[in-house]
Each structure stands twice: as structure tokens, then as C-alpha cells.
Amino acid sequence: MTNAEYEKMVEKITEGVKLAIDRLIEKTKKEDGELVISQGGKIVRVKARSLKSE
Numbered sequence: 001m002t003n004a005e006y007e008k009m010v011e012k013i014t015e016g017v018k019l020a021i022d023r024l025i026e027k028t029k030k031e032d033g034e035l036v037i038s039q040g041g042k043i044v045r046v047k048a049r050s051l052k053s054e
Contacts, residue, residue: 025048025051028048029048029049029051031048032047032048032049033047033048034046034047034048035048035051
């Protein structure tokens with residue numbers, strides 16, 4: 001695998017992960033739910049409606 005192919009694969013994976021996160025946030029917003037995330041090394045619960053999806 002060349003460096004260019006590797007970079008393209010990493011880019012596709014990153015875009016897929018971003019899309020999955022956006023979909024999770026939107027779904028959880030509709031359910032008025034919370035997400036568990038790490039903030040500054042601490043595990044916290046956050047209302048999905050307080051998060052911005054890109």
C-alpha cells in the first residue's frame with residue numbers, strides 16, 4: 001500500500017466516523033437523551049441537545 005492509498009483510506013475512515021457521530025447525536029436529540037463522553041479526562045453525561053453536530 002502506497003502512502004497516498006493509506007492517506008485516502010484514513011480520510012475515508014475519518015469521514016465515516018464523523019458521519020456516525022453526527023447521526024448518533026441527531027438520533028439522541030430526537031429522543032431527548034443523554035450521551036456519555038469524556039471531557040478533560042473525566043467521564044460526564046451530556047444532554048444531546050446541548051451538542052452541535054457538524
